[in-house]
Amino acid sequence: MKRLAFSISVLVLVFVWIYHTAATDYNPAINSVIGDISYVKKFGHLPARGTDENVRIKTHLAYAEMLLRKEETYFLDPQTKSRREALLNHLNDYWNAGIFPKNYERKNKRSPCFIDSEGNICAVGYLVEQSASRELAETINKDFKYAKIEDIDSEALTDWIKANGLTKEEAAIIQPSYGWEPKPAEDRNNTNYISPSYGISSSLLGGLNLAVSGLQFSTKSASSLSSKIGLLTGAAQTSLGLLSFPHQQKNANGQVISNESKKTLSMVNIGLGMGTVILSSWNLIAKKPAKEKVYSWDIFGMPLNEKETAVALSVRRKF
Numbered sequence: 001m002k003r004l005a006f007s008i009s010v011l012v013l014v015f016v017w018i019y020h021t022a023a024t025d026y027n028p029a030i031n032s033v034i035g036d037i038s039y040v041k042k043f044g045h046l047p048a049r050g051t052d053e054n055v056r057i058k059t060h061l062a063y064a065e066m067l068l069r070k071e072e073t074y075f076l077d078p079q080t081k082s083r084r085e086a087l088l089n090h091l092n093d094y095w096n097a098g099i100f101p102k103n104y105e106r107k108n109k110r111s112p113c114f115i116d117s118e119g120n121i122c123a124v125g126y127l128v129e130q131s132a133s134r135e136l137a138e139t140i141n142k143d144f145k146y147a148k149i150e151d152i153d154s155e156a157l158t159d160w161i162k163a164n165g166l167t168k169e170e171a172a173i174i175q176p177s178y179g180w181e182p183k184p185a186e187d188r189n190n191t192n193y194i195s196p197s198y199g200i201s202s203s204l205l206g207g208l209n210l211a212v213s214g215l216q217f218s219t220k221s222a223s224s225l226s227s228k229i230g231l232l233t234g235a236a237q238t239s240l241g242l243l244s245f246p247h248q249q250k251n252a253n254g255q256v257i258s259n260e261s262k263k264t265l266s267m268v269n270i271g272l273g274m275g276t277v278i279l280s281s282w283n284l285i286a287k288k289p290a291k292e293k294v295y296s297w298d299i300f301g302m303p304l305n306e307k308e309t310a311v312a313l314s315v316r317r318k319f
Contacts, residue, residue: 028110030060032148033173038063054098057176061095061123064174068166076165083131084165090130091174094123103178105146110177112148114141117183124149124175132160149175194262198244202269205237209276216283227280234276241269 029035030047038060039047047056065088073081100123101116114125114137121129121137128137136156144152149172161171212233215226245266246259 028177028179030056030110030176031064031173032150032175032177033169034064034067036060053179053181054100057100057178058095058098060176061091061174064123065091065095067173068170071170073165080163080165083163087127087131087164087166090127091123094126100176101178103180104183107180110179111146112175112177114145114147122175124171127164127174128157128160131164136160148172194259194265198240198262198265201240202237202265205233205240205269206272208233209237209272213276213279216279224284227283230276230280231284234273234280237269237273238277239273241266241271241273244269 030039036046036056039045039051039056041063042059068091069088073084076084099120101113101120102118103111103113104117106113113122115121125137125141128140140152140154140157144154149157150168158168161168209230212226212230216230244262246262
């Protein structure tokens, strides 16, 4: 009984950990000022771990544009007001185009990125480029590539913000942060990235299922318990593989991207998990103890004398 309780406790902990790593809604906020309010307003819930990055960025920038257009500007002179309006029109063009920088360097964290290694420019950088010059955007990028707007100590940026009728807080509201992603392979069609949480979960469940399957083959006395555990761990690994199976996506150039490494691992999880479920189910059915008979009968010879023998029928009933 103690052994069964311990096994169940371990399984509960495994399931909780898998749920936390594979199905939770954890994803750091996209903006340092207003967080993910844009996504919640549009979709009714926070973005999940697997939410499309471009959808998050577009949703945020569209919401930031809307907020800034609603702000009072009566105190601005006509020229500054006109520059502000032109800036917001540029912002609209930018997020509709949908070409955003990538955070290739700051591993496993969201971060602003003024201009990435491929020359893709962020929203604020694009506004600087369109209203001033690319040179100014690259100067800011040189010293403050990963900095939040509120942390950038640049007189040139401060002057630009003021000249275009913004406040520093409004510029910070525009600026998104970007989730880390590995640099694409040379063919740009296969990212081959597997998150640490998915890799560890797969290894843990794969090891458990191999151990449980081996136990079912080698230990008769433990077959019933190991088969029941195998049903649970097999179902867990199958579910993990199905939930994490990568869907085809398109990059900014319209090319289809498929994560073959993650796809292969997911298929291994599904296959090993289903194999453990089938083996465990078979063992539970095949090794089920036969029902004890209540009635039994026998026919035997009964000697009557030295020369004669009679046939007798014996019937027994177990009470």
